[in-house]
Amino acid sequence: xILANGRQPKYWTVWEGGxxxxxxxxxxxxxxxGDMHPWIAWSCASDDGVTFDCFWGDYCDTLEQAHExxxxxxxxxxxxxxxxxxxx
Numbered sequence: 001x002i003l004a005n006g007r008q009p010k011y012w013t014v015w016e017g018g019x020x021x022x023x024x025x026x027x028x029x030x031x032x033x034g035d036m037h038p039w040i041a042w043s044c045a046s047d048d049g050v051t052f053d054c055f056w057g058d059y060c061d062t063l064e065q066a067h068e069x070x071x072x073x074x075x076x077x078x079x080x081x082x083x084x085x086x087x088x
Contacts, residue, residue, distance in 0.1 A: 002051045007032060007040070011067075013074050014052075017045065024049045027073035029066045037061060041069035 001009045007030040014026035022045040030040050037059035044052040058069035 001028065003028065003030060003044070004051050004053050007054075011070065012044070013070075014044075014046075014049070021045065022047055024052070026052070027070050028052065028054065029063075029070050030054075039063050039066035041066045041073060043073050 012028040024046040039060040041058045042054035043056040046052040060066040
């Protein structure tokens, strides 16, 4: 997984997009550093399954908080979703 915004993904889950979505959608956690909200959990989407655009970010103070946000994003995605295709 490559993030179009240049951040390095640490954990991610990707699945096939549904009707009206891009072919690949998912959730990702990245570390951005800094003093405020160094961890980010984003929703993400891609046309090619390699480079992903990120959106709807939850900016978190701890990795634990980022995992909670990530799990919520995955749960929402999995609730209507066809099949998971990748995860780390």
